[in-house]
Amino acid sequence: MTPQHHLPADIERTSISIITRELDELGLTPPPETAAVVKRVIHTTADFDYAKNLRFTPGAVEAAVKALHAGAFIVTDTNMALAGITKPGLKKLNGEAICYMADPAVAEAAKQAGTTRAVAAMHRAAREHPGAILAIGNAPTALLTIAEEMEAGLRPALVIGVPVGFVNVVESKEVLFAACERYGVPAIAAMGRKGGSNVAAAICNALIYSATEMLDPSARGWNG
Amino acid sequence: MTPQHHLPADIERTSISIITRELDELGLTPPPETAAVVKRVIHTTADFDYAKNLRFTPGAVEAAVKALHAGAFIVTDTNMALAGITKPGLKKLNGEAICYMADPAVAEAAKQAGTTRAVAAMHRAAREHPGAILAIGNAPTALLTIAEEMEAGLRPALVIGVPVGFVNVVESKEVLFAACERYGVPAIAAMGRKGGSNVAAAICNALIYSATEMLDPSARGWNG
Numbered sequence: 001m002t003p004q005h006h007l008p009a010d011i012e013r014t015s016i017s018i019i020t021r022e023l024d025e026l027g028l029t030p031p032p033e034t035a036a037v038v039k040r041v042i043h044t045t046a047d048f049d050y051a052k053n054l055r056f057t058p059g060a061v062e063a064a065v066k067a068l069h070a071g072a073f074i075v076t077d078t079n080m081a082l083a084g085i086t087k088p089g090l091k092k093l094n095g096e097a098i099c100y101m102a103d104p105a106v107a108e109a110a111k112q113a114g115t116t117r118a119v120a121a122m123h124r125a126a127r128e129h130p131g132a133i134l135a136i137g138n139a140p141t142a143l144l145t146i147a148e149e150m151e152a153g154l155r156p157a158l159v160i161g162v163p164v165g166f167v168n169v170v171e172s173k174e175v176l177f178a179a180c181e182r183y184g185v186p187a188i189a190a191m192g193r194k195g196g197s198n199v200a201a202a203i204c205n206a207l208i209y210s211a212t213e214m215l216d217p218s219a220r221g222w223n224g
Numbered sequence: 225m226t227p228q229h230h231l232p233a234d235i236e237r238t239s240i241s242i243i244t245r246e247l248d249e250l251g252l253t254p255p256p257e258t259a260a261v262v263k264r265v266i267h268t269t270a271d272f273d274y275a276k277n278l279r280f281t282p283g284a285v286e287a288a289v290k291a292l293h294a295g296a297f298i299v300t301d302t303n304m305a306l307a308g309i310t311k312p313g314l315k316k317l318n319g320e321a322i323c324y325m326a327d328p329a330v331a332e333a334a335k336q337a338g339t340t341r342a343v344a345a346m347h348r349a350a351r352e353h354p355g356a357i358l359a360i361g362n363a364p365t366a367l368l369t370i371a372e373e374m375e376a377g378l379r380p381a382l383v384i385g386v387p388v389g390f391v392n393v394v395e396s397k398e399v400l401f402a403a404c405e406r407y408g409v410p411a412i413a414a415m416g417r418k419g420g421s422n423v424a425a426a427i428c429n430a431l432i433y434s435a436t437e438m439l440d441p442s443a444r445g446w447n448g
Contacts, residue, residue, distance in 0.1 A: 008340065015390040046388050046417035047271060080422070083307040116232065164270050166239040193270035198304070198422045 015043055023051055033061050037188065040206035044198050053190045055177060060158060060186040061207065064133060067157035068093050068211040073132040074204055075125040076197075077101065077118055077142045081135055084201025089208040092215065097204070100124050118142040126154050133207075135160040137200030140172030147179040158186045160203050162195030169193055239267055247275055257285050261412065264430035268422050277414045279401060284382060284410040285431065288357060291381035292317050292435040297356040298428055299349040300421075301325065301342055301366045305359055308425025313432040316439065321428070324348050342366040350378050357431075359384040361424030364396030371403040382410045384427050386419030393417055 019042050023029050028051040030038040041050045074090070074097040076082045082099040090097060100106045100121035110120035118139030125132060126149040134156050136142045140163050146156070161176040163169050173189045180187035188203055243266050247253050252275040254262040265274045298314070298321040300306045306323040314321060324330045324345035334344035342363030349356060350373040358380050360366045364387050370380070385400040387393050397413045404411035412427055 011389075011391045018390045043390075044388065044420065045269075046390065046393075046419070078307075080304055080307040080425070083302075083304040084421070164268065165235075166242045166267075166270065167235045169270075195270070196268065196422050197308070198420050201304070 019043060022048065028052065036210050037061060037203055037206040040202045041199055044202035049194060050190060053192050053194055055189050055191050057180055057187045060188050061210070063186040064158040064207045065211045065214065067133060068095055068207060071095055072157045073098065073129045075099070075129055075132045075134050076200060077121060077136045078138045078197045080197035081137045081200040084198060085204045086208055089205065089212055092212045093208065116141050119145045122146055122149065130154055131157050133158045133160065135200045135204050137162050137195060137197035139163060140168040143172040143176040147175050150179050150183045150185060155183065155185055158188065160200055161187060161189035162199045162203065164194055164196040166193060243267060246272065252276065260434050261285060261427055261430040264426045265423055268426035273418060274414060277416050277418055279413050279415050281404055281411045284412050285434070287410040288382040288431045289435045289438065291357060292319055292431060295319055296381045297322065297353045299323070299353055299356045299358050300424060301345060301360045302362045302421045304421035305361045305424040308422060309428045310432055313429065313436055316436045317432065340365050343369045346370055346373065354378055355381050357382045357384065359424045359428050361386050361419060361421035363387060364392040367396040367400040371399050374403050374407045374409060379407065379409055382412065384424055385411060385413035386423045386427065388417065388419040390417060
């Protein structure tokens with residue numbers, strides 16, 4: 001086992017076939033529509049719990065791929081999730097990913113309103129990119145803000161609700177998912193405590209790869 | 225439960241006390257030296273497996289804190305881990321974190337040598353920052369390269385070995401940890417398949433917070 005012997009693409013293919021086999025053995029084979037997302041999250045975490053935790057509104061993946069083909073923006077709630085999203089993949093789709101958390105105007109708006117930067121960042125996203133894919137891997141308050149914005153009329157292309165944690169996290173994902181169901185907004189959420197910026201980025205990447213593969217089926221090969 | 229009611233610092237304190245209680249209930253109470261690292265990794269992942277997976281060479285945390293007090297660089301193998309490291313914390317220590325993966329010279333060196341960017345990035349780190357904290361959350365080949373460099377005389381301040389995955393990952397962490405033990409290099413590794421850039425960043429942050437608290441004990445309060 002020397003460093004030179006394994007190309008990243010080969011390792012990824014082998015990894016995905018191991019994940020596929022173990023999911024089958026566990027009786028957790030995901031349906032074709034969600035398989036790419038579920039497998040990529042397990043690839044990112046080595047945690048098979050996600051085969052049970054991930055919840056999708058019907059048609060969520062198809063809707064997200066369609067939005068990506070139309071050049072939808074992705075807005076994240078952490079710079080870490082932003083850093084994890086495949087830039088070459090997004091470029092093929094003429095898409096863009098952004099995060100407002102480090103924006104001084106957002107910090108100022110949060111201070112003025114006596115709220116968190118995550119809340120201010122989501123209000124900003126709702127204003128500037130109302131049809132975006134919102135990828136939330138950290139802040140429960142971001143999910144609650146999105147639910148409020150949806151009540152006021154916001155209709156994002158997709159909400160990815162995967163904060164991780166021990167306080168308000170479980171509840172915020174329940175609130176978000178119920179709101180998405182009520183307003184017909186596509187959603188992918190990791191129910192329970194688990195999630196994170198890495199999971200948010202992995203879901204975005206699975207969707208981006210699915211979207212690029214449809215444009216060029218020879219491009220990758222496993223993502224589905 | 226409205227977005228305004230919970231300050232991030234309060235949520236973090238509450239989260240850590242939930243983690244502490246559940247670790248006690250599971251019979252997995254970590255020893256004082258490693259508790260801050262173990263708890264912060266669980267805080268980042270909501271995955272209590274890390275109470276069993278994380279392995280430390282004796283005195284690793286103390287050595288890392290000492291290195292941070294001396295202004296040691298942190299070198300990561302992903303921009304995602306880099307994005308997750310607390311910049312205000314590092315600033316208090318006059319430290320710096322870098323990642324060579326997007327460096328064109330590293331891409332060129334990898335191409336010339338017929339190897340991966342992760343391998344080339346670690347050779348570069350060994351040359352430019354031989355006494356750094358090396359935080360590896362993604363590439364098993366980075367760990368193997370560090371083990372080779374240690375054989376050739378490299379003595380990093382600490383190696384954090386927490387790649388995630390299904391191919392070569394388990395083995396690379398075993399090789400790294402054994403090499404660190406052999407050469408007396410402090411190491412923190414997540415044995416088995418689990419890990420990731422988020423885990424690498426969480427370990428760095430636990431060490432950074434421990435180091436800053438020793439300079440200003442009133443600063444945080446829970447990290448220990």
